[in-house]
Amino acid sequence: MNLRGRAFKFGDDISTDHIIPGRWFHLRSNLPELAKHVLEDVSPDFVARVKPGDFVVAGRNFGLGSSREHAPLVIKMAGARAILAQSVARIFFRNAINLGLPVLICNTKQIDEGDELEIDLVSSTVRDLTNGNQCTFGRIPEVMLHILDEGGLVPYIRKHGDFKL
Amino acid sequence: MGKTLAEKILSEKSGTEARAGDIVVAQVDLVFVQDGTGPLAVRQFEASGFENLAKPTRTAIFLDHAAPSPARELSNDHTMLRSFAKKTGVRLFEVGEGVCHQLVAESLANPGEVILGADSHTTTAGALGAFATGMGSTDTAMAMALGKTWLRVPESFRVVVEGHFGKGVYAKDLVLHLIGLIGADGATYKALEFGGETVSLMSISERLTIANMAVEAGGKAGLFPSDNITKEYLVAQGRGDKYRRLEADADAAYERTIKINAAALEPTVSKPHTVDNTALARELRGTKIQQVFIGTCTNGRFEDLAIAASLLKGRKRHPDTRLIIAPASRKVLLDAIEAGYIQTLLEAGAVIDPAGCAACVGIHQGVLGDGENCLSTANRNFHGRMGNPNSFVYLASPATAAASAITGEITDPREYL
Numbered sequence: 001m002n003l004r005g006r007a008f009k010f011g012d013d014i015s016t017d018h019i020i021p022g023r024w025f026h027l028r029s030n031l032p033e034l035a036k037h038v039l040e041d042v043s044p045d046f047v048a049r050v051k052p053g054d055f056v057v058a059g060r061n062f063g064l065g066s067s068r069e070h071a072p073l074v075i076k077m078a079g080a081r082a083i084l085a086q087s088v089a090r091i092f093f094r095n096a097i098n099l100g101l102p103v104l105i106c107n108t109k110q111i112d113e114g115d116e117l118e119i120d121l122v123s124s125t126v127r128d129l130t131n132g133n134q135c136t137f138g139r140i141p142e143v144m145l146h147i148l149d150e151g152g153l154v155p156y157i158r159k160h161g162d163f164k165l
Numbered sequence: 166m167g168k169t170l171a172e173k174i175l176s177e178k179s180g181t182e183a184r185a186g187d188i189v190v191a192q193v194d195l196v197f198v199q200d201g202t203g204p205l206a207v208r209q210f211e212a213s214g215f216e217n218l219a220k221p222t223r224t225a226i227f228l229d230h231a232a233p234s235p236a237r238e239l240s241n242d243h244t245m246l247r248s249f250a251k252k253t254g255v256r257l258f259e260v261g262e263g264v265c266h267q268l269v270a271e272s273l274a275n276p277g278e279v280i281l282g283a284d285s286h287t288t289t290a291g292a293l294g295a296f297a298t299g300m301g302s303t304d305t306a307m308a309m310a311l312g313k314t315w316l317r318v319p320e321s322f323r324v325v326v327e328g329h330f331g332k333g334v335y336a337k338d339l340v341l342h343l344i345g346l347i348g349a350d351g352a353t354y355k356a357l358e359f360g361g362e363t364v365s366l367m368s369i370s371e372r373l374t375i376a377n378m379a380v381e382a383g384g385k386a387g388l389f390p391s392d393n394i395t396k397e398y399l400v401a402q403g404r405g406d407k408y409r410r411l412e413a414d415a416d417a418a419y420e421r422t423i424k425i426n427a428a429a430l431e432p433t434v435s436k437p438h439t440v441d442n443t444a445l446a447r448e449l450r451g452t453k454i455q456q457v458f459i460g461t462c463t464n465g466r467f468e469d470l471a472i473a474a475s476l477l478k479g480r481k482r483h484p485d486t487r488l489i490i491a492p493a494s495r496k497v498l499l500d501a502i503e504a505g506y507i508q509t510l511l512e513a514g515a516v517i518d519p520a521g522c523a524a525c526v527g528i529h530q531g532v533l534g535d536g537e538n539c540l541s542t543a544n545r546n547f548h549g550r551m552g553n554p555n556s557f558v559y560l561a562s563p564a565t566a567a568a569s570a571i572t573g574e575i576t577d578p579r580e581y582l
Contacts (some may be wrong), residue, residue: 012437013349017547021554024528025231026238029204029245041554061350065547066384067285069205069301090354090385091285097300143188143315153303154213163190163315 001100003081005053007128008046009113010039012059016066016092020074028070031077038074052079055117059085063092072096082119084108084126084137100152105156106137135139135146167414169321170388171356174296174411178279185320185418194278194295196308197225200232201526202283204242205302207249210310219312222255225273227265228258230573232521235529255309259311263494265521266290266462269297272374275399275407275454276391280314283306286462288379292372294391294400294411296356299380305335319385320420322352323413325361326488328428333471333579334372337464338540338564340378341433343425345443353383355420358413363427364389367468369398370468377463378544381440432577434540435560438548449575453485455537457570458551459563460491460518461525464542469563474506476567476581482514483573489531490515513570527552540569 018041020034027034039046056075067124071080075083080148082102086109094132096103104119106126110119115130127134140148150156179189198206203226215239218224221563224244225280231239243260250257258268265282266289274280276294280287281304290297300314308314312367313461324343344351344572357374357379372389379387389395391411398506399408432446459465470492482488490510498520501507507517518524524531526541532552533539539551546558564578571581 015547017527017545017549021548023256023532025201025400025526025528028201029238029242041549061353061383064349065285065545067202067283067287067299067301069202069283069303073205076245077516086348087353089298089350089383091301094304098301098303105458141188141317150347154209157213157307157311162311163313165188165190 002118003053004118005055005081007055007057007111007113007115007117008050009111010042010056010058013061013064014042014058015064015108016068016071019063019071020068031073034070035074035077038078047078050078054079055079056083057111058083059108060087062088064089067091069095069099072099072101076101097147098153101150102148104137106135125162166418166463167416167469169356169417169419170358170411170413171296171319171321171386173413174277174279175316175318177277179221183318185318187318188315188380189318190313190315191279192313193281193308194461195223195273195280196305197227197265197269198283198302198305199227199230200239200242200246201230202302203246206306206309207245207457209303209306213307213310215310218253218255222256224309225256225258226250228260229264229381230526231522231528232260232519261495261519263497264462264465264522266377267465267493267497271402273496275404276395276409276411281305281314285380286377288384288387289373289377289462291376291379291387292369292389293395296386296388298386310403318468319354319356319358321358322421323419323422324357324423324425326359326425326427327361327376328361328363328426330430333432333564333577333582334430335564336367336374337486338430338433339427340375341435341443341560342430343423344378344382344441347423349381349395349439349441350383350407352379355384356386356388357382357384357386360390361467365392365498368468369394369429370466373466374463381544383446415449432562432565432579434565437546437557437559440546440560446561446575447577451537452575454540454574455485456487456489456531456533456539457566458489458524458531458539458541459566460493460523461543462493462542464563465491465493465497469499469542470497470501470506471504472563473567476578477513477570478509480571482515486570486573488513488515488570489518489524491518492520493518524551540566540575542566
């Protein structure tokens with residue numbers, strides 16, 4: 001399956017406090033309101049410009065910090081179809097997959113803000129249609145692929161009732 | 166080939182010969198959420214169709230992040246968590262009882278256990294020889310229901326510490342130095358396993374400080390051996406029967422070994438906005454501080470308040486510097502009252518916050534103003550962390566924090582010792 005959308009580019013060390021800071025803690029049970037603040041301290045107009053199917057593209061250690069699953073959740077709610085990063089923090093990675101949001105580890109240096117990207121999940125390839133560059137992303141562990149296939153951990157457990165390795 | 170601590174614990178809990186890189190399903194001995202991650206965990210638990218917990222007495226909810234609640238939305242989240250606890254038999258720790266990680270150490274964690282918490286600093290319980298790691302709401306909700314989780318067995322870094330800390334240098338300085346050395350993603354996915362002569366003499370309080378911050382280098386766990394010091398701590402907490410000796414095999418395989426000479430360390434500070442942005446406290450003299458915050462799961466224990474009180478006894482905070490103290494638990498607060506530390510700190514001009522996360526997460530009890538600098542004993546100084554993206558957070562030991570409260574600027578505590 002191919003995914004196509006625009007790149008929204010972010011730098012290194014984008015923390016969970018950047019993605020959804022503690023000052024919005026009181027909105028965690030009001031997700032539509034919470035989602036209005038996604039990444040606002042780094043890119044105030046991100047939420048207004050992002051469209052369903054676009055991609056968040058980042059540098060090193062994306063999502064470091066807190067275990068708050070609200071971080072990938074609000075990125076997904078904003079419409080992002082996947083996150084591409086050079087590397088990603090451990091808890092954020094698991095949380096995103098558990099919500100059915102793919103996180104692809106690849107060399108994002110050549111991708112610029114606004115580039116049109118096409119992602120081929122079968123051949124693990126990202127094509128930058130704007131500048132013609134291409135890169136491959138690393139393999140996701142099989143158990144995570146199965147969770148992604150089901151659309152997240154809740155539907156996975158509803159179907160299997162347990163972890164199937 | 167021998168096993169690391171992580172491989173030993175995960176072998177036992179998965180019933181396999183678990184080696185770094187393997188993916189296993191492990192029994193979970195203790196699972197917990199807090200008031201920021203708990204409501205989503207409860208919703209995911211219910212969405213999965215579960216009604217019962219696998220181990221109600223080994224499942225806990227902590228009301229610590231927004232405690233007492235500063236907003237009605239959060240009060241409603243607390244109500245929802247209390248009602249879930251009543252319905253399922255989960256152990257609920259009320260507002261004012263303390264920070265989850267401190268309470269886990271005081272009353273729940275045991276050597277050799279697998280502990281999952283919906284809070285990144287769950288690594289703290291590694292100080293007691295448990296494999297303790299943070300996950301999100303959905304993972305912990307499924308562990309609450311199933312009593313197990315899937316895990317990739319991490320590769321381990323061995324951190325060997327030798328030599329004695331000099332005057333004014335503490336476990337916090339060691340762990341800040343380590344993170345500065347390897348970077349905020351230097352140990353991503355890895356277990357950090359601590360050893361060496363200095364570690365074998367460290368108190369549980371010091372081990373908790375270090376294990377707490379393993380995640381600030383990206384670590385999945387921060388593990389200490391379970392030894393006689395662990396035994397004494399467990400006996401003092403009334404669960405000496407849970408003690409078991411646990412250490413890595415001598416021929417275990419480590420991806421990397423990092424040697425640190427404790428005697429060469431100096432009081433260390435992490436500058437805004439990443440934990441690995443370290444400098445020496447003496448190099449930052451002249452940096453004005455409007456708020457000093459001493460507390461949290463990193464450095465809000467009795468031993469930390471003792472250090473702060475010893476520096477502040479008979480002295481006053483600088484008139485331009487607020488001093489906020491948050492004990493990590495009610496027990497810490499009671500012990501500090503009995504020892505006279507709270508009186509000393511109040512006389513020095515401190516505000517005492519309730520036992521809990523307090524100002525650490527930017528929700529309440531010490532939100533910073535525009536352009537303000539805070540010197541905090543917490544574990545994280547990210548942009549916007551303390552409630553305001555136009556403020557700056559520095560991290561240091563309780564001694565450096567107390568010395569800086571006196572002078573109003575970042576100060577090497579050795580000037581006051």
